[in-house]
Every structure is written in structure tokens, then in C-alpha cells.
Amino acid sequence: MNITASIYTDIYAIIILLITMFLTIKNPVGDKSSNNRYISMLALTMILLVLEIFTVLMSLSSSRTLVIPHRIANVLGFALSPVVPFILSCLPSSKKRRFKTMFLHLPLLINIIMCVLSYKTGWIFFVDNNNKYSRGDLFLIPMIISAFYFVFLMLDIRKSIINYKNENNKLIILICFLPIIGAVLQIAFKDILLIWGNMAISLVVYYILLREIQFRYDPQTGVKNRLAFEKEMKKYSKNEKDMAIVVLDINCLKIINDKYGHKEGDNVIINAAHIIKKSFIDIGETFRIGGDEFCVICEDATKGGIEAALTKFEVLLAIVNKDRKIKIQVAYGYDFFRKGEDESIFSVFSKADSAMYDHKARCKRSRM
DSSP states (O other): OOHHHHHHHHHHHHHHHHHHHHHHHHSOOSSHHHHHHHHHHHHHHHHHHHHHHHHHHHHTOOOGGGHHHHHHHHHHHHHHTTHHHHHHHSOOOOTTTHHHHHHHHHHHHHHHHHHHHHHHHOSSEEEOTTOOEEEOTTTHHHHHHHHHHHHHHHHHHHHHTGGGTTTTHHHHHHHHHHHHHHHHHHHHOTTOOOHHHHHHHHHHHHHHHHHHHHHHBOTTTSSBOHHHHHHHHHHHHHHOOOEEEEEEEETTHHHHHHHHOHHHHHHHHHHHHHHHHHHHTTTOEEEEOSSSEEEEEEETOOHHHHHHHHHHHHHHHHHHHHTOSSOOOEEEEEEEEOTTSSOOHHHHHHHHHHHHHHHHHHHHHHHO
16 A cells, blocks of 8 residues: 555544544533543544554654654554553443453553563564564554454444344444454555554444434433334335334323422333333334333234233333332323225324323223
């Protein structure tokens, strides 16, 4: 690869990352901790790209005055390389994660020590007195440690969006394997510099993934939002597949908000959403379509399957309520859409909604 082309590629990558950082600061992705970790990844990748540009430019000269800065730049570059995937793979410490956090720090510490010692020993890299750079016998160590962290990064990303089904798997694979592919090519071909350019692409793809999740999912509960629900309803109105629609509504949420505060009300919503999703996960997709209203779309579901899911829902609700001072109460109703019938999917939703209100009225009478 032409040296000039490598430098220009790194500069373009830095510009793209700067734009991504600006967008991330302006419109955060995820919670504050996740957003800060992502911004740290962007900043560190830009630093590594700058170091790569400096080392490339310094390697073009045989001036002995550049030997020390050339060595220092390489120490920093190799030492910081595994930190990029480490930032996301090593989650904030807690009692449950303390051992994992300590375990993940160990390879990073070993790499830093070896890179610092390489200034004199040439284990990872060697810059001779004529400013000529060459790879050391242990050159692959930072690559292997980085790959180790990328595996953990892939598992963490997979775990964090496991609730978003398998539609994001291709993006997850792309995010994690682009830097690895770049590393393999860079090891095989010394003149190719691809690792940090590929890492920049991965971070941008990761940003797109997080944004795509935000567009389709309710950030409070983790289930799909109303926009996704309306899109799904339009899709099913054209496909004419058999399906069931279950509408659920949290009872007395306004009373809980007024009496105990909105924090407790939010807690009720989150717990209710998790129970609904867990109950119907095998037969349908859960959506939050209002402040306290949810809908589950179940393709090719039978009445027996719906009743079984609702029974599971009641059992899980009773288990959760057993330890709660503020009880969660949910009314529900359902109806079926059959292909070939004149009834539209939207009228079926209306019937399910009416059935839910009938159940709500029965619940209210039973409390009186």
C-alpha cells in the first residue's frame, strides 16, 4: 500500500470519528456510562491513528534525532492497542464482576510492561540507531491480546442486545471481525496498515447499530416501541398471515404515580414489560404502544398457545408481586386474525383492545 495513501486513509478515518464523536455527544447512545465508554473508544482510536501517522512519517527518515520519538510512539501505539476493545469488554466494576474485571486487566498490564521494555529489548518492535523500524520476535503479543479482548467485546455486545432478537447478528459480526481481519492482513503484509482504519469503520457501524436500536426499541423497557408496532401492523395487513393480537394495560398506574411518585410508576412499567416479554417470548413479539399499554403480536398462534402464555404471565406476575409492596396489576384481552376473512388486522386489534377493557372492568369490580 502506498505510504501517502495510508496516511490519507488514517486522516479520513480521524475526520469520520470526529463527526461520530460530535453526534454522540450531542445525542447520547444508551446510558451515561455506555455513552462515555463509546466516546473513550472514539478518542483512543483517533490517538492511535495519529500515532500511526507519526510512526509512518518518522520511518521515512534515517535521522538519528528521530530514534527516541520513534521508539516512544511505537511504545504508546502497541501499549494502547488492546485498550480499545478493553474499554467496552471490561464493564464497570461491581461485586459480581470484580473477578472478571481483575481477570481482564491482567493481559492489558502484561502488554503494557512488554511494550515499555521493548524500548530497549526489541521484544515487540525494534528501532535501530539509524531509525530503521523492524518487528520484534514477540510482535504478535499485542495482536493476540487485542483479539482476546475482541472476543469479550463480541460477547458483551451480543449479551447487551440479546433481547433485540437475531436481526442484528450480521452487524455484530461486522463490528468485531473488521479489526481482526485488518490485523491478519497487516501481519501477513507488512506494508498494509488496516487495523485502525477498520476499527474506525467498526465504531461507526456500532454507532449505527445503537441508533437503529433506539429508533425501534423503547429505551425504558427494552421492548419494541410504537413506531415498530405500526410498521409491523402494516406488514401483517399485507401478508395475510394467521395471527393473534394480545393487548395488555397496567391497572392503576396513575394512582401509583400520584401516591408513590413517578419513579415507582416507572418501576411498575419496567417490571410489567419484562414479565410480558418473558411470558410470550416463545410465541410472539412484545411492543410498548403507550405509556402503560402493551401489545403482543403472535404469528400462527393458537388459542391454546395464547392461554398458556397468559397462564405463565399470571404465574410470573404472582411471583413478582409476592415481594412487592406496590402490586402490579395488568388487564389483558386478545383476538385472532384469520387469513381469508373479511376482517382487517386493525379491527382485530380493536376487538382485542375491547376485550382488555372488559377484563379491566372485571378486575375493578373484584376489588370493590
